[in-house]
Amino acid sequence: MTDQTPLRRNAAGIATALDVLRQKFGARLQTGAALREQHGHTTTWLPNQPPDAVFLPRETAEVQDVLRICTAYGMPLVPFGTGTSLEGHVNAPLGGLSLDFAEMNQVLAIHPEDMDCVVQPGITRKALNEELRATGLFFPVDPGADASLGGMAATRASGTNAVRYGTMRDVVLALEAVTADGRVIRTAKRARKTSAGYDLTRLLVGSEGTLGVITELTLKLSGIPEAVAGATCSFASVEAACAAVIATIQYGVPVARIEFLDALSVRSINAYSKLSLPEAPLLLLEFHGSEAGVAEQSETFGEIAADHGALAFDWTSDAEARAKMWQARHDAYWAMRALRPGFDAFVTDVCVPVSRLAEAVSAAAERAEADGIIAPTLGHVGDGNFHVALLIDPDDPGGRARAESYIGWLNDLAISLDGTCTGEHGIGQGKVKYLARELGANTVDVMAALKSAMDPDNILNPGKLFQG
Amino acid sequence: MTDQTPLRRNAAGIATALDVLRQKFGARLQTGAALREQHGHTTTWLPNQPPDAVFLPRETAEVQDVLRICTAYGMPLVPFGTGTSLEGHVNAPLGGLSLDFAEMNQVLAIHPEDMDCVVQPGITRKALNEELRATGLFFPVDPGADASLGGMAATRASGTNAVRYGTMRDVVLALEAVTADGRVIRTAKRARKTSAGYDLTRLLVGSEGTLGVITELTLKLSGIPEAVAGATCSFASVEAACAAVIATIQYGVPVARIEFLDALSVRSINAYSKLSLPEAPLLLLEFHGSEAGVAEQSETFGEIAADHGALAFDWTSDAEARAKMWQARHDAYWAMRALRPGFDAFVTDVCVPVSRLAEAVSAAAERAEADGIIAPTLGHVGDGNFHVALLIDPDDPGGRARAESYIGWLNDLAISLDGTCTGEHGIGQGKVKYLARELGANTVDVMAALKSAMDPDNILNPGKLFQG
Missing domain, CATH: 3.30.465.10 (Uridine Diphospho-n-acetylenolpyruvylglucosamine Reductase; domain 3)
Known part of the structure; x- marks a missing residue:
């Protein structure tokens, strides 16, 4: 439906656009190397591609001014929030301007x-x-x-x-x-x-x-719910944990959170956050509602868990204990990295229909073992979404290639199970090649046609989504 | 961003396309007048604009064939489900083909x-x-x-x-x-x-x-919820009923349905469905959940209703009583029409933030009274969505104009209250002029650009949404 503008750096246009912006905004247009690096991509294994300059708009009218200038001279613009994306969304492969919203x-x-x-x-x-x-x-x-x-x-x-x-x-x-x-x-x-x-x-x-x-x-x-309760529940197998998740959702228990951690992830958070959870597949839950509602939800889940052979079910409405548990979950990335200090972490996310979750998580673990990769796995399993962190020795010459091959295999697996190559991390730069595999060339063509309609000069975050 | 293809009938292209379709599908391409009329718009005050032909595809590949032919000869195509839309979505203002999915x-x-x-x-x-x-x-x-x-x-x-x-x-x-x-x-x-x-x-x-x-x-x-309960609750004023709705939602009661009927609507369903509800502003509720959850929801709502001076709160978990109540609600359109047999009904729908609901519903009633229009009002008030049915004497020469003027005023009112000109009926033909008033010319331009990108020849349901 559309031709893609070829992806090449427009050096002359960028230089002119930056001059114009400098005349308009003076020292507010920043070009220091450290700041530019920080606005390229730093939190993942993707190479850092810094923008040529950084600007912090203070109001919508300034954003309009900047975009008119970018369009006039063909300068790419990359919107920037906090830079925590994992798939290269804020990299500037063609250079241009990072528009940082810290002051709005x-x-x-x-x-x-x-x-x-x-x-x-x-x-x-x-x-x-x-x-x-x-x-x-x-x-x-x-x-x-x-x-x-x-x-x-x-x-x-x-x-x-x-x-x-x-x-x-x-x-x-x-x-x-x-x-x-x-x-x-x-x-x-x-x-x-x-x-x-x-x-x-x-x-x-x-x-x-x-x-x-x-x-x-x-x-x-x-x-804010009247009452909140938390629970941890260990299972003998990934299959049993996943079956309990499916039953919980099907039964209509309105769980607020239902997180899965594999045994390796549990070991990592035990060590990092000083917990003593059984090193077995774990569900971490939170229930929101009225006092009675939360009690009922917890009880119903407890019965479901027992039906699926839960090893241990620990329930708490104590706010401090809950906070500690969820802090440990939020720190899981650092906990996992601490399993192999100094290693690189390649994190990937896929999402499958919940009925295929046990199969996907088990296959992911088997493949990691076969590849000799340390790969703790956790996820938002109520939605069928899970993340694998591949810990790779930077001194291993074949390590990066093995990680990339694993990620490709996992994305293809998710797609083959009627799932998606990304449940929540997005496509960015890292998953461009999987999008077409997932949805087909016709669908990607339609996306490209929409992009051309709204951004004919391809200045808005070029090189992302379907532009490899 | 884009130019709209001018809206005119392509008589020669349509004739050729129909010939090609007839060669391919024979008698399955239907052109009888009654069938064509039935596939134009019949359920509202909008004039019927029948297509030139009707085709019932049996599989996706046939839909592809039809679309290729429509594109090749510039014939409009109007997808058709059951024809129950209220804003002219299935009319064929430029003629062309109605694609009826009854066999898929x-x-x-x-x-x-x-x-x-x-x-x-x-x-x-x-x-x-x-x-x-x-x-x-x-x-x-x-x-x-x-x-x-x-x-x-x-x-x-x-x-x-x-x-x-x-x-x-x-x-x-x-x-x-x-x-x-x-x-x-x-x-x-x-x-x-x-x-x-x-x-x-x-x-x-x-x-x-x-x-x-x-x-x-x-x-x-x-x-399917384990337990379902229904309730009816009358209030002294529209304001009191709306305040009870806001409190219910804010309190986090997960009501499955919370419907409002004004006194006139209640009178109409009393007469039509042989009920004896108090002729006052009414909320009709349904609660879904566990036995205990439904009881708790009903109790909480009862307390909220009492706080807002409810006149009568009638709770039932009896399936038959509930079915009767919801049947009456679903028959409300016919009940309203029965208030003035032989009159035309102009039905319109708007949606406002719930905090503005009482204001909007009250203003709608005042304006109807000032205009001398019988205008029962009801709605899905948990979402701030309500419908007004304007009953107009077909023998009143100024009636239609008065109804159209009222609808324009109500749409503008909803927009001025930070709401929308349609919560659920859509734009179709009937609300084209309000879309730009609601979202502005720039936004409509973007929609038109997307349309041009995906349908450059404007064959897909032309004359709808933003094409007046």
């Missing part, structure tokens, strides 16, 4: 009666929840990292409690965005539902900065 | 462990739920009419229990669709969540047949 980080409105709020893209989820504290409401999407809301929307982030509260797809009510040519669009009003035209909100959520630059978000909030 | 109505797969199913677009929601009966699962979206799933997806339908189970936006996991040029695309795999590329699923849901033709749907299902 305000809560613009809170509507307690409507349970929504309006925020700027640079605010992080923890800062937002801090601001919401007095309202009895909270923002539920929690990808682990203290990411910015703009970045979370752009990458369709989710995390531990998506099974109950949904992903960014579900909680963004409306967006303001600036198009490649510098026009402001609003995707929806503040009503809970709408059937007014194309769902541009959902088109921008997950578009990874390639269709428009998000400058404002209207977000659905949830009520 | 099979359930292709049910995956009980994953709580999803794969269906063809022509199956209706009641037929689907019939097929699901033995599984303990059900498909929750219920727009009242026994609509087809393809049509429900294309118009982003919702209805009475969207407040708990979401709209079509939320329950479609993946789609197969045929593009204007006859290519098959798949928008996603069967995983519960994904961050793999643009959300084409959500782009097609609500696109009203203008971007592609849906040929298969993968749908999220829900477990």
